[in-house]
Amino acid sequence: MRQLLFVLNPISGDIDKSELEATITAFCVEHGRQAAFFHTTGEQDQQRLQTELLRHTYDAVFACGGDGTVSLVAGVLAGTSLPLGILPLGSGNGLSKDLGIPQDLPGALRLMWEHTISPLDTLRINNNFSAHLADLGFNALVVERFSAGDTRGPGAYVRIATHEYLAYEPALYRIRTDRGETFEGPAFMVTMANGNTFGSNVVINPDSRLDDGEFEICLIAPFPGTAALGVLYQLYTRDFDASLYTQRLRCRWAEIEVIGQARVLGQLDGEPLELTAPIRAEIIPRSLRVLLPPAPPTA
Numbered sequence: 001m002r003q004l005l006f007v008l009n010p011i012s013g014d015i016d017k018s019e020l021e022a023t024i025t026a027f028c029v030e031h032g033r034q035a036a037f038f039h040t041t042g043e044q045d046q047q048r049l050q051t052e053l054l055r056h057t058y059d060a061v062f063a064c065g066g067d068g069t070v071s072l073v074a075g076v077l078a079g080t081s082l083p084l085g086i087l088p089l090g091s092g093n094g095l096s097k098d099l100g101i102p103q104d105l106p107g108a109l110r111l112m113w114e115h116t117i118s119p120l121d122t123l124r125i126n127n128n129f130s131a132h133l134a135d136l137g138f139n140a141l142v143v144e145r146f147s148a149g150d151t152r153g154p155g156a157y158v159r160i161a162t163h164e165y166l167a168y169e170p171a172l173y174r175i176r177t178d179r180g181e182t183f184e185g186p187a188f189m190v191t192m193a194n195g196n197t198f199g200s201n202v203v204i205n206p207d208s209r210l211d212d213g214e215f216e217i218c219l220i221a222p223f224p225g226t227a228a229l230g231v232l233y234q235l236y237t238r239d240f241d242a243s244l245y246t247q248r249l250r251c252r253w254a255e256i257e258v259i260g261q262a263r264v265l266g267q268l269d270g271e272p273l274e275l276t277a278p279i280r281a282e283i284i285p286r287s288l289r290v291l292l293p294p295a296p297p298t299a
């Protein structure tokens with residue numbers, strides 16, 4: 001693994017990245033690697049990255065940003081043999097936390113020369129890519145408001161969520177899966193989960209794997225304000241299934257209708273997106289090769 005491309009998002013996580021290229025280059029020189037850099041602009045990044053990968057040969061591509069940047073790079077690499085590395089430099093970094101990737105820069109950079117390469121599943125939602133978590137309902141609305149605003153960080157997210165919660169009208173969903181399971185009714189949130197944990201550390205889908213050939217639909221029913229703290233507590237303590245208001249369907253594909261709506265707001269890996277309903281979500285098994293910390297030696 002000699003030629004490495006680093007995809008840098010200058011705005012992610014509100015982190016100063018003025019020294020980042022120099023730090024990465026110094027690491028690469030020290031370990032006999034060559035670094036090239038690609039800067040995201042927020043416009044046409046996917047097409048530009050695809051062109052870059054056609055023009056030059058790399059041995060791995062590192063996403064240097066948050067979940068949106070990881071998703072951008074993963075979507076371009078999925079279905080190829082080129083592995084994805086992650087330098088977690090966003091505000092949440094949900095996927096990298098689920099994968100046990102060190103959250104500090106030197107630790108994450110170490111994966112350049114000390115790693116195992118694992119094939120992970122990814123999600124296709126209509127014709128869109130998602131590596132980690134996607135949803136419909138309340139969280140998608142908050143993510144959309146958050147993206148449109150000019151304040152980043154967890155404080156802004158909580159402020160928007162509290163404000164939106166008061167007036168939120170849950171939609172009615174009709175869901176069927178390849179396993180013959182069905183759901184019909186109102187939901188506060190419908191998450192299509194390949195991974196476990198949002199960047200906010202909310203565990204929406206505990207104890208599931210990113211390489212099991214399946215995903216979970218995690219449903220949260222509308223709940224009264226008096227139950228909100230209890231639901232939140234369960235989400236932060238990996239106890240999703242314990243709530244009266246939660247349910248999970250495990251599947252390889254699902255079709256989701258939103259009653260009375262042909263266009264539905266969703267969020268895919270933290271990026272808002274309008275989707276055409278009915279929505280088809282399916283798992284694409286082992287479609288993305290990812291650099292992970294080496295497995296600890298067995299006793």
Ligand SMILES: Nc1ncnc2c1ncn2[C@@H]1O[C@H](COP(=O)(O)OP(=O)(O)OP(=O)(O)O)[C@@H](O)[C@H]1O
Nearest residue numbers: 012013040041042065066067068069090091092093
């Ligand atoms: N140069 C740029 N200027 C403005 N926006 C950009 C630029 N490059 C990328 N973006 C936007 O950054 C967003 C992705 O940010 P990313 O998710 O990586 O970081 P984050 O939101 O801080 O972290 P996380 O998702 O982990 O909470 C995308 O919406 C993308 O369009």
